Amino acid sequence: MNCVEVREGIYFVGAADWNVRSFHGYSTNRGATYNAYLIIDEKITLIDTVKAPFAEELIRRISDIIDPSKIDYVVSNHVEMDHSSGIPAIMEVAKNAVIVTSAPSGLKGLQAHYGSDYNYMAVKAGETLSIGKRSLAFVATPMLHWPDNMVTYCPEEKILFSNDAFGQHFASSKHFDVDVNLEEVYQEAKKYYANILMLYGKQAAKALEIVRTLDLEMICPSHGIIWTKHIAEILDKYEEFATGKAKDKAIIVYDSMWHSTEKMAHAILEGFAKKGVETKLYDLKENHISDIMTEVLDAKYIAVGSPTLNNTMMPTVAGFLCYMEGLHPENKKAFAFGSYGWGGQAVVKIQDKLKEIGCEIICDPIKTTYIPSEEVLNTIETSIETLI
Secondary structure (H helix, E strand, C coil): CCCEEEECCEEECCEEECCCCEECCEECCCCEEECCEEECCCCEEEECCCCHHHHHHHHHHHHCCCCHHHEEEEECCCCCHHHHCCHHHHHHHCCCCEEEEECCHHHHHHHHHHCCCCEEEEECCCCEEECCCCEEEEEECCCCCCCCCEEEEECCCCEEEEECCCCCCCCCCCCEHHHCCHHHHHHHHHHHHHHHHHHHHHHHHHHHHHHHCCCCCEEEECCCCEECCCHHHHHHHHHHHHHCCCCCEEEEEECCCCCHHHHHHHHHHHHHHHCCCEEEEEECCCCCHHHHHHHHCCCCEEEEECCCECCECCHHHHHHHHHHHHHCCCCCEEEEEEEECCCCHHHHHHHHHHHHHCCEECCCCEEEECCCCHHHHHHHHHHHHHHC
């Protein structure tokens, strides 16, 4: 991947991680990028860096444009190491550079990671920095998704360097929204929001209000492609994500030992489908929890099923619920279901956990002993039709 001029005097100098398949515990089946941007002006400015193993690539791309020792500013929008762990390598070649970060969290975070010997400049929300014919305005976006997060806006170029916001784990030799499969990119943007930012919907909504006041011709995130012609669309999608807007959609998640709970899951699916509800079925043995949570993001209903194993739910189901609890989806109607032999504790524990997560429980647990008969399955199907 070579450096790419995204606007006159502004270059993509980041790196693609083609083979990464896990990030923060969620699957990255299309790889990832760590985007960094170089601005050539009176003051040479680097916006973010890359993950440490890719620092040599970053420096090589910068060297294709300018001597890296001439870098004056390194803007660190986010302390997390996929964006900042290239800083030591950059500071080794740009010894006089000033690291610009948010006050106070960015400064504390960078010093905790990389020490206090570098020359830091901590900026507050609303402050600006002149780099020549261009200026950079710093907008605080705390808890998207760390306390230090900020975004950087260049009004002269109408470019927002948005860091994690509007990003996607999507490795490509292409860099712009007009050059890629948009449906794939939108899906990855949804997955990124669902698995990284869902917990911070209120903060996302507040940040979105600010972003909508900016005159934008380009959004340059720190992961994935650059938004140019589809800025309005990605902003609208974030609006839906942040406000918890749900479709008439049901997600059924389960594990099963001897297919009994699986049969119940299919009966529940038929009940939803007969009412015209878009329904998706996920066996936890076959599907990654991050892909499931991507679909939970805009679903109205979620049904979670497990047989009883050792007086509790299956480990896969417990793991999914733990992951879901951390992301705290809002405005979900939910219930538990499952087969059991004699104890039946699994569905009770699932239902209790769904309550803890904040779901609206819409019925008692649906349960049956051992193998559900056709009559039982028909009853389950009918009960779902009646329920919704």
